[in-house]
Amino acid sequence: MAATHRISGHGRLTPAKTVRFTFDGQSYSGLAGDTLASALLANGVHLVGRSFKYHRPRGILSAGAEEPNALVSVERDAARRTPNVRATVQELYDGLSASSQNRWPSLSFDVGAVNDLASPMFSAGFYYKTFMWPKAAWKSLYEPKIRAAAGLGVSPDQPDPDHYSARFEHCDVLVLGGGAAGLAAALAAAETGARVIICDEQAELGGALHFEAGTSIDGADGWSWAQATAAKLAAMDNVRVLPRTTAFGYYAQNFVGLTERVSEHLASPGHDLPRERLWQVRAKRVILATGAIERHMVFADNDRPGILLASAARTYLNHYGVAVGQNVGVYTANDTAYAAAIDLKKAGVNIAAIVDLRDNPAGALVDEARALGIEINHGRAVIKTGGRLRVSSMTIQPKNGGGERNIPIDALLMSSGWTPSVHLFSQSRGKVAFDDATKRFLPGTYAQDCVSVGACNGTDGISATLDEAYAAGEKAAKDAGAKAGKSAKPKAETSESWAGGMLGAGPGAGADTTVKAFVDFQNDVTAKDIRLAVREGMRSIEHVKRFTTNGMATDQGKTSNMHGLAIAAETLDKDIPAVGLTTFRAPYTPVTFGSIVNHGRGVLFDPTRKTAMHGWAEAHGAVFEDVGQWKRAWYFPKPGEDMHAAVNRECVTVRKSAGLFDASTLGKIEVVGPDAAKFMELLYTNPWEKLEPGRCRYGIMLREDGFIYDDGVVGRLAADRFHVTTTTGGAARVMNHMEDYLQTEFPHLNVWLSSISEQWAVIAVQGPNSRKIIEPLVEGIDMSDEALPHMSVREGKICGVPTRLFRMSFTGDRGFEVNVPADYGQAVWEALWAEGQKHGACAYGTEAMHVLRAEKGYIIVGQDTDGTVTPNDAGLDWAIGKKKTDFVGIRGLTRPDLVAKGRKQLVGLKAKDLKVVLEEGAQIVADPRQPIPMTMIGHVTSSYWSENCGRGIALAVVIDGRDRMGQTLHVPMPDSVIEVEVCSPVFFDEKGERLNG
Missing domain, CATH: 2.40.30.110 (Aminomethyltransferase beta-barrel domains)
Structure with a gap:
């Protein structure tokens, strides 16, 4: 089907570059550079989906990431089906195949639309009241039906064949947003020599300059200036320009998550390109230039296909060369929509009428609209629309009541004003403040090294925006350590202003009406739903949100939140700030699992750690179990043995002769320094000052509350050096625990901590014959009971390799733990194994280890303790120094409940x-x-x-x-x-x- 709604001479796309695509099986053509939304509109397609609850027909509302309606599934093949793609951001490519969602059997005839007729039964919060009785029906009836109905698109059911990449990056200045403000800020910062990253979610930088036609910057039209500035930045060695990249999360210490769509816009991406790339950026300074989002008008039946935001219609005309209709109505409460009407009128589109809720609109745009002969109805409101699958008329009347008038239209543009996009600012833990004069929330108290500029900061007018942004860029670079810049500040001229507007429901959708005036399009939340929530007792906007699901759809309330807040405030008879504001959480827009997970799937889903002896165990038939990230030999079955038989044999063999066990996964930490013993005294319950070098002690570590945190054997190698062992699962957290206390509570102690878990392979040789097995291979260590008693440690060599040899046991038999550099672990194991065969020794795994320690009543922290067990509870009072007056947890142990x-x-x-x-x-x-x-x-x-x-x-x-x-x-x-x-x-x-x- 050929495109029929392109306007010759308009837009920035090349007419000769055509591409083919399908939507719901119907073939269409578009132009390279189109989004799916612009291409559909060029083909006269307005109906693109159905709403979630009522299955009402839905059309394209916006031209950006705030889109709540035009959600489609894009399918490259059976394994590459992506649901809930916003058609307004999906770039067109040759062969693109998209389909609508949430309808059956077809988009134009959806059986689910019966829900709209039954809407009185589905008022806000109905599910909280309906599914309470009978109780038994929840599992058998309600839950399966609700789960089947939940969601919009269909998730892919095959493994994702694409690959994804990730980058970590540092910069001096990170600019989030590539509109006029972001470009000016990036340019000012870049000219100082600072390292700059600028990103924007759209394919081309420019922001609102995509649609603004009357803006001039440095003598050029705004769009040309934006492209020239972006090219200049891209050519600079100290700048990275990232289009198609969304800043989705702002975290602590200026850490920002970005996701880049690398090949979603390509017909044949090739195997060398990732589908998406995750950027994890740490910036010295962040500049937020995230713009503002236009709000819709809230009135009866404001959701019909063909009703869209004024800025969207202007984008489709000025950037894509597409007219959204031939007989267009406009409903507004600010000047922005006038600019859209003027542009469409100049392009040959008939403007049926402008309906302005304000009593006496005035200004250059209003005057220009009148001069073009456009009918302006001020002090009036649109109270309803006609049409089924596309809007066909609007009914207007004076806002205070009076005679109605029906006006035929095929599209309706609306604008109630602009909401600053403070999402990332809020994610940074900044606190917004309500500006009563302009009725909008603006950045207030900052929590991180960032600054907001332009529309997201409430700055109106392109000239003021450029001045503010340029100054912010220079300052951010200077604060990050750069020198003064050298470029000239851009100068702009425009007659446009984004100021003004209204919040809440318009006339005809007041408190005494039952009409469907939609606030949240995707979730079918109406003005009357918000009012019902208040009547049901909801006083906080967070409660109203959850009761109605307003702002809980995939767009996260970008167009609906402020309207919902205003309606709730009006119903409560409170000022808007008194009702509160919902929390803006990451991600800003949905992020794919592929982007987040990246290479971490399949065998790379979780890092797999293997000990130095893993290969030997594998070759000797070991069955492995996962312990944290480690692969540990579970048991060593012989032919014909099941697990129980193998474990029984291993346990008996260890008790009768000896066994070899790979204990390398134990956490190992070296505590070194003049104050090492003092530090150990504070971290453990046991006394350490008088422990002689060469001796070991079982140690217990507590939390502040007095409960057991970890345990292990500690060997004192020298007066200033301890070799600490921890549980396998506790290695990292014990190291963090020690570092935390050393840096925050005991910084006066002269101590160094080193994790040595991976440096030493550990071979436990346990059983009556253990000394006979080890002794022939040891050099420089007297193995007699007198020279090496139980709970001793010596340094020497084994098989010519340096060793730390511990005389200790986790089985209750004579035992040793041989620590050798990990590179030599398997070689020493094989030598010990050869000696062990002379004495009938076996290799045993973790299951036998558990049985043997349980026979002796030795605990395992995390299995025999649960975070509420004290040393006394575990029968370990003997491990607490009787003369100690201070250690972590000592005060916790004295709490009444812990001694009762x-x-x-x-x-x-x-x-x-x-x-x-x-x-x-x-x-x-x-x-x-x-x-x-x-x-x-x-x-x-x-x-x-x-x-x-x-x-x-x-x-x-x-x-x-x-x-x-x-x-x-x-x-x-x-x-x-x-x-x-x-x-x-x-x-x-x-x-x-x-x-x-």
Whole structure:
């Protein structure tokens, strides 16, 4: 189908560059440089979608990212289907295939439109009241139906074949927005030599200069100046210009997230180009030049296709050369719409009438419209429109009531004024302030090193905007450390002004009406819905928002928020600031998962960490489990063994002879410096000052509240050096914990902290024959019990490689942990394995490790503790220095609740049936005959089958557990109640004789 609504001689596109595309299966042609929206309008297509709740026909409202209606699915192939694409920002390319959404069986005949007829049943908040009864229907009926109805587009169901990229960047000045203000600010900053980045969400920089026709800057028309300035900036070595790039999030310390559409506009992107690129930018100074968003008028049936914003119609005419209609009406409360009417009139489009809500509009634009013979009806309002799939008429009357007049039209332009785009400013944690004179929220109190310029700062007029922006650019560069600039400030001339306007509903949509005057187009929120929310008791605008869903659609209320706020304020009889303002959260516009996730999918979804011995374990048949980001050998099955058989064999072998275990994933931190012992005294409950070099100690770390945070064995290598081990999962957080206290609470201590988790491979050799296995390979270390007693550490060599050899055990048997540089980990492991084979040793995995430690009652932080366990609860009072007067958590331990009776304490559990293995997490009760819900007195934290004990064993936390020794408690399960006896948490070698056996 050929385009028929282009106006010869208008627009900036090249008529010869045609492209083909389809919409809902119908073929059309457009021009290179079109958006999907402009190309559809050029073909006379206004109906593009259906609203979410009522399925009302919807047309193109805007020409930018604020678009709430024209959401389409774009499909390159079966795997490349993107829902909810705004047609106003989707650039046209040859072969583009788009389809409308939220309709069946077709866009023009949608069965879902029956909801519009039933709209009295679907008033705001109806779902909060309707789905309460019967209670059983929620799961069987309501929830499935609601989930099926939720959403607009259809998500792709195949893996995304495209790739995405990410960049980290630093700059002196980051300019967000490429309109006249952003260009002037970037130019001023760039001329100082500062490193500048300027980004804009559109394909070409220029902002409002896309549609403004009467602006002259430095003797050229505004658009030409913008393109020349953008080209000048792009040619400068210290400037990066990023078109098609949206600043979606403003975070702490001037960290801004940008997403760049790299190849969405290309017919054949090729495999070398990413689809999108995520920029994570840290800037010394940020300049916000984000412009303003035009608001619609709120009146009856203001949502028909063919009704759109005045600035949008002007954009389609002046930039794309497209007329949105041939007989156009205008409804306005400010001067901006006059400029649109004048441009269309000069292009040969009939302007049926301008309806101005103001009583006595005056100014150059009003005078020019009159001079062109355009009918102006001031002091009047549009009270309703006609038409079904496209607007066909508007009915007007004096705003104070009176005779109605029906005017035929095929398009209606509207403008109630402009809302400064303060979204990113708010995201920066800046506080907006309401300007009562202009009825708009403006940047108020700043929280970061940024400044707002131009329309987003409430600055009216191009000349004032350029002056403000240029000065801001120079100052930002100077504040970032650059020198004075050398370029001349741009000068502008224009007769246009964006000031003035109105907020809230217009005449005919007042409090006593039932008409549908739409505030939020996508979610079908009307003025009467806002008023209903207030009548239902909502007083905060945040509550009104959630009750009505106003501003909760994909456009995040860019056009609707201020109207909704004004209507709520009017209904409450309060000033607008007293009602509050909804929070502007990131992202500014929707961001794809691909852009955020980037390469992090498939095997790269989460970093996979492997120890130095991973390859050996893999070659010897290990089954792995994920522990955090680590791949850890879970068990080593022999032919014919399942997991249980393998673990049983490993546990018995370790107790009878020896076993090798890869403990490299343990967190390891080196604490070094003259005050290292003082620092350890403050961070741990244990005493450290008198610990001799060469000795080890089990240490407990608490939070301020007195609860266990982490634990591990610490070796003192020298008077000023400690080798600290942490749990695998606690490595990073313990390091952060230490750094936090060192920098904020104990900065007077002369201490350095180094994470050495990856530097040392750790091989645990445990069992009665462990010394026999290690001794032949060690150099320079006396391995006798007298020279190397339990809980000692020595430095020497093993297999010719430097080692830190710990005499310690997590199994309760004689044991050692061999630390060697990670590069030599597998070689030393293989040497130890060869020696171990002489003594019948085995390799064992994490499951056997858990069983062996549980047999001895050794806890694992995070499994046997849950963030509310104190050392006393865990039976570890002995690990608290009796003479210590200060350490992190000491005051927390004295809180009354932490020393009172009735706390859960760590105990052991033995099921009366030896073969029963309790389920971890199972609840424990004193009396199973009590009514449901029962009173739970504890739960199982660890539970295993112990081949060495010949029974199931378990650890648990139970209220006053140590006073219940020998008592019978009960574990209710779905099919039975299991009797258990409370016992000591040590099930094997209770006297600890095997540590030296």
